Amino acid sequence: MKSHQKFIYGMATLLAVCWLVPVYLISISAFSTRKSVNAWPKSWWPGEFSLDTLQFFANFTGVWQAVGNSVIVAIITMVLSIVLGAPAGYALARFDFKGQTVYRLLIVMTRAFPIAILALPLVTRFISLGLYDTHLGVALVHTALALPFSILVSSSLFMGIPRELEEAAWTLGCNKWQAFMRIVLPLALPGMAATMIFSFVVSWNEVFSASVLTLSNRTLTAFLFAGLEESPLHFRFAGGFFLILPSLVFIFMVRKYLFSMWGISNR
Numbered sequence: 538m539k540s541h542q543k544f545i546y547g548m549a550t551l552l553a554v555c556w557l558v559p560v561y562l563i564s565i566s567a568f569s570t571r572k573s574v575n576a577w578p579k580s581w582w583p584g585e586f587s588l589d590t591l592q593f594f595a596n597f598t599g600v601w602q603a604v605g606n607s608v609i610v611a612i613i614t615m616v617l618s619i620v621l622g623a624p625a626g627y628a629l630a631r632f633d634f635k636g637q638t639v640y641r642l643l644i645v646m647t648r649a650f651p652i653a654i655l656a657l658p659l660v661t662r663f664i665s666l667g668l669y670d671t672h673l674g675v676a677l678v679h680t681a682l683a684l685p686f687s688i689l690v691s692s693s694l695f696m697g698i699p700r701e702l703e704e705a706a707w708t709l710g711c712n713k714w715q716a717f718m719r720i721v722l723p724l725a726l727p728g729m730a731a732t733m734i735f736s737f738v739v740s741w742n743e744v745f746s747a748s749v750l751t752l753s754n755r756t757l758t759a760f761l762f763a764g765l766e767e768s769p770l771h772f773r774f775a776g777g778f779f780l781i782l783p784s785l786v787f788i789f790m791v792r793k794y795l796f797s798m799w800g801i802s803n804r
Contacts, residue, residue: 567778594775603760611740613676618687618736626691644685656749670752678746683736694728738787
């Protein structure tokens with residue numbers, strides 16, 4: 538194996554370890570007794586299996602309302618991201634226009650803009666529009682966060698579908714809308730499903746805007762963040778497990794589509 542390949546594999550292994558170790562510790566703590574969670578030093582191996590920690594979290598007042606708020610906001614975000622992102626991605630893939638490269642760059646740059654700077658303007662504007670402390674208000678901000686990924690991934694999906702298939706459908710009597718619905722959309726659906734799930738996870742895990750823009754309709758992340766200092770340790774581990782679970786499911790569900798987008802074989 539060449540030296541640069543060893544370096545790449547080594548860095549990939551290091552990143553995987555840095556990501557997996559916290560997930561592993563949170564998971565085993567969520568399925569441990571309260572005594573094991575508070576014990577010191579921490580054990581790297583799961584001790585006595587118990588659902589006490591998760592049951593305490595599930596029975597805590599306000600948790601399921603927060604979970605419901607998170608689900609509603611994430612579903613709205615998922616729908617808006619694909620409804621707005623897919624047409625924009627199709628336009629990038631099928632049409633050449635002036636400033637196309639700059640437009641792609643601007644889409645990426647929106648993710649580099651710190652949302653904390655927008656906190657005060659967003660709150661004042663949302664209050665005036667009646668969107669403060671509403672599911673739609675939080676979902677709009679989450680959509681803005683997920684939209685760059687949705688646009689760029691949709692663009693790569695449509696670029697991978699030959700234009701000749703659409704042109705053949707036109708010659709067989711389909712108009713442009715029918716050709717898209719009958720030919721392009723079925724081929725792009727798996728990748729678009731991955732995009733929708735990613736948008737769901739982005740909304741599920743986002744905490745800053747959900748905390749700033751809500752009071753009574755807090756999402757799960759905002760609910761946990763609000764009581765972080767006062768909550769017991771086992772409650773925090775159970776909450777952390779609840780938050781990372783959708784992300785883990787997302788990775789295993791859509792990894793083959795993500796691999797194919799970047800030209801990586803998945804065997």
